[in-house]
Amino acid sequence: MSESTARHAFGASRFSSASRAEASSQATAGASSSLRLAVVGAGPAGLALALLAARYLPLAQISLFDARPLERDVSKDPRTLALSLGSIQLLQRLKVWPAAHAQPIREVHVSQAPPTLRSPWFGASGEPEVRISASEQGVDQLGAVLSYGQLVAPLQAAWQAAAALEPARLFTRFGQPVTGMKQDTAGEVEIDAGIVERFDLAIVAEGGVFAEQARKALSHDYRQNAWVGTVTLSPGTPAGVAYERFTRRGPLALLPLPDQDGRRRAALVWCQPQDEDEVASLSDAQRLMVIQHQLPDAVGPLLDISALKCFPLGLNAERTLVEGRCVRIGNAAQTLHPVAGQGLNLGLRDAFSLVEALRRQASVDAALRRVEFQRAPDRWATIVTTDALARSFVWRWPGLPAARGMGLAALQALPPVKRMLAQQMMFGRR
Incomplete structure (x- = not known):
């Protein structure tokens, strides 16, 4: 460290x-x-x-x-939890961290789906993205994913x-x-x-x-649903990578899970606007196809998807x-x-x-x-x-996707700012 x-x-x-x-x-x-x-x-x-x-x-x-x-x-209880490095350290200190059941997060990959800015300056994909790795932060892991139970x-x-x-x-x-x-x-x-x-x-x-x-006291209904479940990834998909994809309809996240029976898996969090949510009417094959289309190429082919559960989303503080x-x-x-x-x-x-x-x-x-x-x-x-x-994600302002893409590109291009973001992600604001 x-x-x-x-x-x-x-x-x-x-x-x-x-x-x-x-x-x-x-x-x-x-x-x-x-x-x-x-x-x-x-x-x-x-x-x-x-x-x-x-x-x-x-x-x-x-x-x-x-x-x-x-x-x-x-x-x-199969619900998925994502814990930061600071949380892991606290649980280790209490001698209750179940390392054998947790999948370390070695890298976080944040990107934006089209329509967005595209430029060869953004790398091979041409899309704005931020990659935060444990190695560049000098730690073994950025966090970990495991089940609630x-x-x-x-x-x-x-x-x-x-x-x-x-x-x-x-x-x-x-x-x-x-x-x-x-x-x-x-x-x-x-x-x-x-x-x-x-x-x-x-x-x-x-x-x-x-x-x-x-x-x-502070409450806001985002009028969004989160569809959660698990997907099976291709064997060649990099282990320990968490993907966050900003789409026009909402964020889409894949969180790495421990392999099961030799299969590489990820927890899925798929957010949809309630007024346009058609996920319930799709078959598993259709869901896989839609999700695959929205993810970056780095994820690789998705092989299977579990039954999904739906949760309305809001702020309540x-x-x-x-x-x-x-x-x-x-x-x-x-x-x-x-x-x-x-x-x-x-x-x-x-x-x-x-x-x-x-x-x-x-x-x-x-x-x-x-x-x-x-x-x-x-x-x-x-x-x-x-x-x-x-x-x-519910604002329809002209140029908003471009502005969000520029923000991602700027973060990737400014290592000190990216390091500050990584520190907050791992330990909160101190």
């Missing part, structure tokens, strides 16, 4: 083995002393936060709530093991949906999950998808992460368009920053003020950038 990358690593110096020795003494006098903490939602962000809190807030009592029964097998299962197993070692401090409340939550004037949060319990701080990590959410003694992280704080693939990564950075603030600040309120201040630049940069990209 290069010196520059090491400086940007996901808090490596702050949550290193050397710093653990000081955690207990700092916690005794700090915000985490005798803290009663509730984590609502045992998805990746909620489980990661609970594990971080269990490890680095040694005096805190932590209760983890989720509606699903503990015995339900989550390992088979393969990530949640080891996180949950680690939590259960920690709770078994400290049953008087770590409490598992699975199979108990939270039906009510309110704050009182004494600075406590009352949570009703069949029985009523009181906490000093509640973290909501239950997000869900846009179509099922109550509308938050809170103005702030903190409201009194309640904090929202991940999709509970902001549900984003998948064009940038940053939803879970934002949630993990939220979790990291919250635990770090609780560990170092003198009071809970001071810690929450610190989190709100610290997370705002990264959060709003991601929200604004993702929202602008998503909206740009």
